[in-house]
Amino acid sequence: MLEVKETGLQSMLEKAISEAKENHTARMISMTKKVNKTNPLLFIEAGKKLSVDRTFWSSTSENFSIAGIGCAHEINAKSNRMEEAEEAWQKLRDEAIIHNPYKTSGTGLVTMGGMSFDPLMQKTSLWKNFSHLSLTIPEMLLTQSDDNCYLTTNVKVNADDQAAELAQRLNKMERMLLNPSINLPGEVGIEMKQEIDPETWKQTVTYATDYIKQNYAKKIVLARKLFVKLSDEAAVSSVLKKLIEQQPNSYVFAFERNGDCFLGASPERLVKQENDEVLSTCLAGTAPRGKTKEEDDRIAHSLLYDEKNRSEHDFVVKMIRQSMEHYCRAVNVPDKPVIYPLKNLQHLYTPVTAVLNERYSIFDIIERLHPTPALGGVPRDESLAFIREHEQLDRGWYGAPVGWMDSNRNGEFAVAIRSGLIQGDKASLFAGCGIVQDSNPDEEYKETGIKFLPMLSVLGGGNHESH
Numbered sequence: 001m002l003e004v005k006e007t008g009l010q011s012m013l014e015k016a017i018s019e020a021k022e023n024h025t026a027r028m029i030s031m032t033k034k035v036n037k038t039n040p041l042l043f044i045e046a047g048k049k050l051s052v053d054r055t056f057w058s059s060t061s062e063n064f065s066i067a068g069i070g071c072a073h074e075i076n077a078k079s080n081r082m083e084e085a086e087e088a089w090q091k092l093r094d095e096a097i098i099h100n101p102y103k104t105s106g107t108g109l110v111t112m113g114g115m116s117f118d119p120l121m122q123k124t125s126l127w128k129n130f131s132h133l134s135l136t137i138p139e140m141l142l143t144q145s146d147d148n149c150y151l152t153t154n155v156k157v158n159a160d161d162q163a164a165e166l167a168q169r170l171n172k173m174e175r176m177l178l179n180p181s182i183n184l185p186g187e188v189g190i191e192m193k194q195e196i197d198p199e200t201w202k203q204t205v206t207y208a209t210d211y212i213k214q215n216y217a218k219k220i221v222l223a224r225k226l227f228v229k230l231s232d233e234a235a236v237s238s239v240l241k242k243l244i245e246q247q248p249n250s251y252v253f254a255f256e257r258n259g260d261c262f263l264g265a266s267p268e269r270l271v272k273q274e275n276d277e278v279l280s281t282c283l284a285g286t287a288p289r290g291k292t293k294e295e296d297d298r299i300a301h302s303l304l305y306d307e308k309n310r311s312e313h314d315f316v317v318k319m320i321r322q323s324m325e326h327y328c329r330a331v332n333v334p335d336k337p338v339i340y341p342l343k344n345l346q347h348l349y350t351p352v353t354a355v356l357n358e359r360y361s362i363f364d365i366i367e368r369l370h371p372t373p374a375l376g377g378v379p380r381d382e383s384l385a386f387i388r389e390h391e392q393l394d395r396g397w398y399g400a401p402v403g404w405m406d407s408n409r410n411g412e413f414a415v416a417i418r419s420g421l422i423q424g425d426k427a428s429l430f431a432g433c434g435i436v437q438d439s440n441p442d443e444e445y446k447e448t449g450i451k452f453l454p455m456l457s458v459l460g461g462g463n464h465e466s467h
């Protein structure tokens with residue numbers, strides 16, 4: 001990568017155009033500057049006028065967010081998707097001309113995106129706009145980290161581009177996106193909800209427990225879908241605002257593809273990288289929140305000592321530990337979980353810290369970890385085969401890694417749960433649960449019901465149970 005000191009957009013464009021002419025190839029330029037504090041959701045809303053794809057990521061516990069508008073470049077990969085994506089990202093990074101005087105994570109050349117849960121599953125029309133792996137480099141990127149905001153402009157320059165024209169277009173876009181005189185649109189409501197027939201779904205849970213009792217697998221995660229008809233088109237910016245307000249300790253994300261938007265608030269970190277330090281999270285085992293402090297404590301205490309939930313959790317811990325040891329040193333995993341409280345439910349949680357060995361990357365870790373037994377099962381291949389055969393669902397990007405990375409070895413990916421695909425005035429919400437030997441179909445059905453609540457409540461149906 002070529003780090004440059006110049007700050008003028010037009011002069012950087014001129015330089016890139018003349019290089020593109022010399023080498024007969026397009027050049028990516030990336031330029032970052034500090035801007036006044038700006039509300040990232042207004043930035044997202046302002047981007048709607050441009051009718052381009054928007055992307056959003058926020059870590060609500062860290063006061064950190066990245067909002068992206070448009071696409072300067074897209075990395076798409078199919079069969080060997082992580083390897084292909086890493087190669088494409090490295091090439092792009094190596095050849096880019098970058099001006100970023102800041103060391104802040106998530107500024108500069110950043111790519112954001114996700115992938116499907118299972119690349120071997122045939123896509124249905126529901127997910128037609130989402131490829132098996134898609135990482136984009138947004139054209140305009142607003143990074144907000146504590147009290148600072150940074151704007152990065154990314155643009156791929158061709159030999160026949162005109163620097164002055166391009167600079168004018170980008171400056172105009174920047175002014176429009178940073179214009180604070182717009183409001184977030186109002187709320188929508190839920191008109192109708194429809195789920196996969198509960199009895200059929202519970203029957204699948206019984207198949208899974210039978211399969212486990214016969215020793216073909218130890219844990220299988222089964223999901224279900226709730227279809228929701230909204231009273232109006234949902235505004236992505238307003239839905240994100242509510243998710244941020246209502247779901248602390250979560251990653252709030254949104255990825256638009258051709259008008260469809262996959263968004264959610266996931267509590268589950270897959271991996272975070274800061275230089276060579278990596279973090280992962282084991283999150284599995286679920287109980288509702290109590291209505292009073294006493295009831296809440298009592299539920300938390302029984303969750304911590306509940307054998308069935310502990311076994312769901314321990315499969316995840318064991319697998320993540322082994323996977324991290326493959327690429328990292330100093331892997332540290334506490335020997336017992338703690339409670340991770342969320343608005344609508346609480347989980348068993350074990351954090352994992354490690355140091356990444358030199359020659360590996362966040363791509364290697366994602367590839368090895370996904371799907372963990374929090375979303376797939378144990379053993380991985382047997383549980384995935386069961387899911388493919390029996391789950392009446394196209395998971396699409398649900399349950400898969402979504403996140404971002406920058407060109408300085410920083411990045412974070414979450415497991416896309418507590419999420420839904422919004423298509424105009426329709427939404428498909430997804431929720432799953434870990435089935436182990438002593439799972440009870442009615443209880444698992446209820447557990448998935450609570451997992452719909454974070455999304456239901458931001459779409460205007462939060463006070464009702466999901467049936």
Ligand SMILES: C=C(O[C@@H]1C=C(C(=O)O)C=C[C@H]1O)C(=O)O
Nearest residue numbers: 284285286374417431432433434
């Ligand atoms: C599959 C989901 O969540 C996963 C399953 C859990 C469980 O069964 O206890 C808990 C957290 C996640 O690992 C989901 O929310 O859709």
Ligand SMILES: [Mg+2]
Nearest residue numbers: 285286433434
């Ligand atoms: Mg569970």
